[in-house]
Amino acid sequence: MSDQTATKPRVRFAPSPTGFLHVGSARTFIFNWLYARHNGGTMVFRLDDTDVERNTDASVQSIFEGLRWLGLNWDEEYKQSERLDLHRAAAQAIFEKGLAYRDFTPAHAAEGEASSAQGAWLFNPGMRELSREASDRRAAAGEPFALRYRVPRGAGRLVQFNDAVYGEMSKPADEVEDFALLRSDGNPTYHLSSCVDDADLRITQIIRGQDHLTNTFKHVLIFEGLGATPPQFAHLPLLVAPDGAKLSKRKHGPVVSVTTYRDAGFVPEAFINFLCLLGWSPKNDLEFMQIAQLTELFTLEGVNRSNAVVNFSEETPFDPKAVHLNGEHLRVLSVEDLTQRLLPFFVNAGLIATDPSSSPSSFENGGIDDAAIKKLLAVTPLIRERIRLMAEAPAAADFFFLSELPPYDPAELIPQISKKEQGDAALALRVLKHAAEVLDETDFNHDALDHALREAAADLGLKAGPMFQPIRVAVCGRKNAPPLFETMVVLGKETCLTRIRQAEEKLTTL
Numbered sequence: 001m002s003d004q005t006a007t008k009p010r011v012r013f014a015p016s017p018t019g020f021l022h023v024g025s026a027r028t029f030i031f032n033w034l035y036a037r038h039n040g041g042t043m044v045f046r047l048d049d050t051d052v053e054r055n056t057d058a059s060v061q062s063i064f065e066g067l068r069w070l071g072l073n074w075d076e077e078y079k080q081s082e083r084l085d086l087h088r089a090a091a092q093a094i095f096e097k098g099l100a101y102r103d104f105t106p107a108h109a110a111e112g113e114a115s116s117a118q119g120a121w122l123f124n125p126g127m128r129e130l131s132r133e134a135s136d137r138r139a140a141a142g143e144p145f146a147l148r149y150r151v152p153r154g155a156g157r158l159v160q161f162n163d164a165v166y167g168e169m170s171k172p173a174d175e176v177e178d179f180a181l182l183r184s185d186g187n188p189t190y191h192l193s194s195c196v197d198d199a200d201l202r203i204t205q206i207i208r209g210q211d212h213l214t215n216t217f218k219h220v221l222i223f224e225g226l227g228a229t230p231p232q233f234a235h236l237p238l239l240v241a242p243d244g245a246k247l248s249k250r251k252h253g254p255v256v257s258v259t260t261y262r263d264a265g266f267v268p269e270a271f272i273n274f275l276c277l278l279g280w281s282p283k284n285d286l287e288f289m290q291i292a293q294l295t296e297l298f299t300l301e302g303v304n305r306s307n308a309v310v311n312f313s314e315e316t317p318f319d320p321k322a323v324h325l326n327g328e329h330l331r332v333l334s335v336e337d338l339t340q341r342l343l344p345f346f347v348n349a350g351l352i353a354t355d356p357s358s359s360p361s362s363f364e365n366g367g368i369d370d371a372a373i374k375k376l377l378a379v380t381p382l383i384r385e386r387i388r389l390m391a392e393a394p395a396a397a398d399f400f401f402l403s404e405l406p407p408y409d410p411a412e413l414i415p416q417i418s419k420k421e422q423g424d425a426a427l428a429l430r431v432l433k434h435a436a437e438v439l440d441e442t443d444f445n446h447d448a449l450d451h452a453l454r455e456a457a458a459d460l461g462l463k464a465g466p467m468f469q470p471i472r473v474a475v476c477g478r479k480n481a482p483p484l485f486e487t488m489v490v491l492g493k494e495t496c497l498t499r500i501r502q503a504e505e506k507l508t509t510l
């Protein structure tokens with residue numbers, strides 16, 4: 001039993017709360033989560049909040065908000081800022097072993113001058129070689145210092161690790177500078193805190209962005225200093241824009257932020273599916289995958305090294321593959337589930353009213369009347385094939401909810417009789433008048449409407465198409481609309497007849 005527990009992976013997602021949740025971070029989270037769940041391991045969430053100057057509460061909120069939306073949970077949660085004593089104690093232990101030294105040079109001077117003049121590693125040879133006695137004396141006198149790792153020097157010395165994605169990584173130790181473990185204010189650096197926590201939390205795999213690949217040489221040295229075996233590293237390829245530049249909010253705008261996808265009406269299932277295809281390929285080249293299948297198939301061997309391109313442009317603000325996958329995911333949700341998710345979009349569009357004192361995103365207790373919910377439940381199956389993002393739903397279905405149709409061009413009411421023959425306003429009027437008479441006598445259910453309107457077409461010597469077009473435009477205010485009979489059933493007899501009469505009036509203005 002204990003053997004088994006020992007081999008179960010422990011992975012972590014460790015965001016720094018210095019910005020909103022980036023799509024690349026979301027992918028890192030997801031890959032860690034899939035790895036943990038695939039292997040029956042533990043998912044750790046760790047907030048890397050040691051950089052007090054750059055941390056913001058808004059960023060913490062954005063990270064939690066984004067992750068909550070993804071709906072993937074974690075098993076353990078930590079905050080680095082609550083573990084600073086541990087980090088300082090570890091720095092002290094490394095120092096006591098002689099693997100770190102105090103650098104009394106003010107940080108800015110040390111970093112600039114020496115590195116450019118003598119090679120990056122020789123931060124400050126005077127400090128590196130300072131005797132322990134002199135160092136203790138100056139520290140005791142209250143002189144501020146940074147604590148630097150004493151990177152082993154000498155020709156032929158290599159720092160090495162085996163990355164699960166990038167393979168054997170190796171660098172001459174002389175190319176690694178004597179990096180700081182503690183700043184001169186006594187606070188640990190990211191490198192120190194991260195490694196101390198990874199060791200203390202018994203992390204077995206570090207799965208993170210490729211931008212940390214070069215940091216890893218330093219991390220391997222810190223693990224050595226701690227006397228701990230480094231975890232396995234797996235770096236994920238960068239997400240880049242079509243022009244090859246690393247995705248960044250400054251350059252690429254909202255497409256980089258997770259909440260943009262949520263607000264545009266992606267379902268998290270599709271967003272997760274899409275992100276998984278950025279830098280990972282399942283063995284069988286599947287594209288549409290649900291979480292369960294992703295979990296079953298996910299392995300680090302499937303992660304590629306080449307940058308993953310997110311395709312977007314001014315005309316198509318989201319990657320077409322993401323949009324397509326979203327459409328597919330919408331189609332497999334139950335009507336009730338999809339309706340629940342669509343509801344806030346209708347509320348926000350002002351098509352469904354809500355009690356202002358309650359939350360618009362909550363369906364069960366959101367103060368929305370039963371009739372509106374019942375109507376949306378009936379509308380959902382009619383529009384689900386016609387939308388790919390949930391934010392498109394209100395525009396595709398507004399005519400179900402509006403008491404007055406938005407203005408439309410009455411010429412749209414005039415049907416095409418055949419490929420070559422165009423009808424005229426008089427024909428449209430005849431169709432609508434006859435339809436109104438017939439519909440007045442018809443039960444509003446699918447089959448009765450189908451039967452009655454086909455018969456009405458025959459009465460006028462018309463095919464179904466030219467009969468249905470004026471009716472469709474009259475009741476929906478547009479040609480492009482869901483199936484006619486189902487639509488009319490949802491709208492009900494009274495609304496349909498009123499709109500048909502209004503359309504007749506519009507035709508007289510032509």
Ligand code: GLU
Binds near residue numbers: 048208
């Ligand atoms: N806090 C670091 C970041 O957000 C974590 C990197 C890591 O996974 O070690 O980039």
